[in-house]
Amino acid sequence: MKKIIVKKSLNLHGSVRISGAKNAALPILAASILGTEDIVLEDVPELKDVEIMAEVLRSLGCEVKKIGKNKFIINSKNLNSYETKYELMSQMRASFLVMGPLLGRMGKTVNSLPGGCNIGSRPIDLHLKGFEALGAVVENNVGDITAYSENLVGARIYLDFPSVGATENIIMAAVLAEGETVIENAAMEPEIVDLANFLRKLGAKVTGAGTSTIRINGVKELKGCTHQIIPDRIEAGTFMVAAAICQGDITVENVISSHMKPIVAKLKECGAEVIEDDDKIRVIGNSELKPITIKTMPYPGFPTDMQAQFLALMTQLKGVSIAKETVFENRFMHVDELVKMGADIVVNDREAVVSGGKKLKGEKVKATDLRAGAALILAGIVAEGETEISEIYHIDRGYEDIEEKFRSIGANINRVDR
Numbered sequence: 056m057k058k059i060i061v062k063k064s065l066n067l068h069g070s071v072r073i074s075g076a077k078n079a080a081l082p083i084l085a086a087s088i089l090g091t092e093d094i095v096l097e098d099v100p101e102l103k104d105v106e107i108m109a110e111v112l113r114s115l116g117c118e119v120k121k122i123g124k125n126k127f128i129i130n131s132k133n134l135n136s137y138e139t140k141y142e143l144m145s146q147m148r149a150s151f152l153v154m155g156p157l158l159g160r161m162g163k164t165v166n167s168l169p170g171g172c173n174i175g176s177r178p179i180d181l182h183l184k185g186f187e188a189l190g191a192v193v194e195n196n197v198g199d200i201t202a203y204s205e206n207l208v209g210a211r212i213y214l215d216f217p218s219v220g221a222t223e224n225i226i227m228a229a230v231l232a233e234g235e236t237v238i239e240n241a242a243m244e245p246e247i248v249d250l251a252n253f254l255r256k257l258g259a260k261v262t263g264a265g266t267s268t269i270r271i272n273g274v275k276e277l278k279g280c281t282h283q284i285i286p287d288r289i290e291a292g293t294f295m296v297a298a299a300i301c302q303g304d305i306t307v308e309n310v311i312s313s314h315m316k317p318i319v320a321k322l323k324e325c326g327a328e329v330i331e332d333d334d335k336i337r338v339i340g341n342s343e344l345k346p347i348t349i350k351t352m353p354y355p356g357f358p359t360d361m362q363a364q365f366l367a368l369m370t371q372l373k374g375v376s377i378a379k380e381t382v383f384e385n386r387f388m389h390v391d392e393l394v395k396m397g398a399d400i401v402v403n404d405r406e407a408v409v410s411g412g413k414k415l416k417g418e419k420v421k422a423t424d425l426r427a428g429a430a431l432i433l434a435g436i437v438a439e440g441e442t443e444i445s446e447i448y449h450i451d452r453g454y455e456d457i458e459e460k461f462r463s464i465g466a467n468i469n470r471v472d473r
């Protein structure tokens with residue numbers, strides 16, 4: 056079984072180039088179903104999830120070719136199926152994002168429920184309500200979701216919660232619908248802005264992305280374009296936490312600083328030095344970091360995808376730190392693994408209380424989900440001895456070249472078959 060072995064590696068230093076964002080690349084790949092001419096995507100991260108999404112597209116009749124590192128050319132002119140395969144859908148959550156574009160372009164879609172990280176129940180009711188508001192009939196037959204409509208018509212849709220996936224799926228269904236769609240209480244994540252920018256390049260009429268009200272005016276057809284995926288703010292945040300946790304000095308390059316505000320604010324609050332430029336950020340850790348409180352929220356709040364990494368950091372902040380998880384109801388699975396390594400963390404419902412400053416020791420631990428895996432690498436960097444992380448396929452879903460990147464800044468980290 057493949058495992059990642061991390062040995063104590065203090066004072067990491069140097070620069071890391073951040074890859075394209077998984078959470079932008081996946082919806083944009085799904086949206087490529089909507090175009091009828093060549094689409095060239097740049098800075099697509101080489102990740103397991105991206106491979107699966109490419110396979111989903113191919114299974115629907117789209118041509119998807121890799122034409123160099125991080126570069127794809129996609130042509131969906133010959134899209135010939137509206138039905139996705141269970142084996143692919145069950146492997147990741149984001150597979151469900153093909154539903155909106157398929158409904159928009161084919162007028163029908165049949166999908167099994169999506170799989171993915173076990174961080175909560177992750178219902179899809181808001182996606183489906185959105186499709187229904189656009190006039191689709193939605194049927195759920197023992198886990199197979201069918202949606203169809205002869206003619207989608209724009210509508211005003213208020214989301215009960217600013218769901219990232221529902222906002223994206225509804226935008227993608229609405230770009231070819233008749234008339235105007237308005238999504239209120241929409242998610243405002245940078246990855247939604249990137250999706251809207253991509254769709255606009257294809258010829259769609261989308262305004263307001265990045266605010267809570269998004270307007271889409273349907274067009275008859277979308278064409279092709281070249282688009283570069285935005286940098287991954289969560290990968291960048293992970294390396295920034297690495298600098299803070301080990302008293303290192305790390306510069307993350309290829310970032311959009313304005314996307315990093317909640318992470319920068321919390322690193323500064325705990326006492327790390329953070330030097331910001333437009334497209335790079337340097338973080339310098341020190342031995343006197345103070346405890347902090349974080350509360351996960353939809354963007355521009357503190358990202359839930361950084362909660363596990365900050366929990367690893369909190370184990371090293373002398374005093375009591377608190378992490379409140381408001382987005383997913385079951386996202387503290389990494390706590391048991393960190394406790395195995397010597398951390399003092401007590402979870403009560405959606406709040407973790409960390410009594411920091413305890414020495415961690417290397418252990419055999421499990422990556423229970425993607426960001427849990429990242430948190431264990433960070434903990435392994437400061438733990439005495441050797442940390443052996445299993446179930447690393449979760450990590451490969453979302454971090455490109457992770458060992459190489461950590462090694463380039465001085466970490467002792469290797470992938471082994473044990």
Ligand SMILES: CC(=O)N[C@H]1[C@@H](OP(=O)(O)OP(=O)(O)OC[C@H]2O[C@@H](n3ccc(=O)[nH]c3=O)[C@H](O)[C@@H]2O)O[C@H](CO)[C@@H](O)[C@@H]1O
Pocket residue numbers: 077078079081148149175176177178179180181182183216217218219220221242353359360382383384
């Ligand atoms: C591929 C991708 O972009 N994944 C990200 C996306 O996931 P995803 O799009 O799945 O996350 P959502 O924003 O939809 O989910 C947030 C909350 O809304 C709930 N909900 C969602 C949809 C729905 O129909 N009904 C419902 O109740 C979820 O259970 C969860 O509690 O945003 C999350 C929140 O920032 C991130 O952690 C994920 O990394």
Ligand SMILES: C=C(OP(=O)(O)O)C(=O)O
Pocket residue numbers: 078147148149171172174360425426453
């Ligand atoms: C939860 C995540 O991703 P997904 O929605 O793809 O499971 C994540 O990126 O941390």
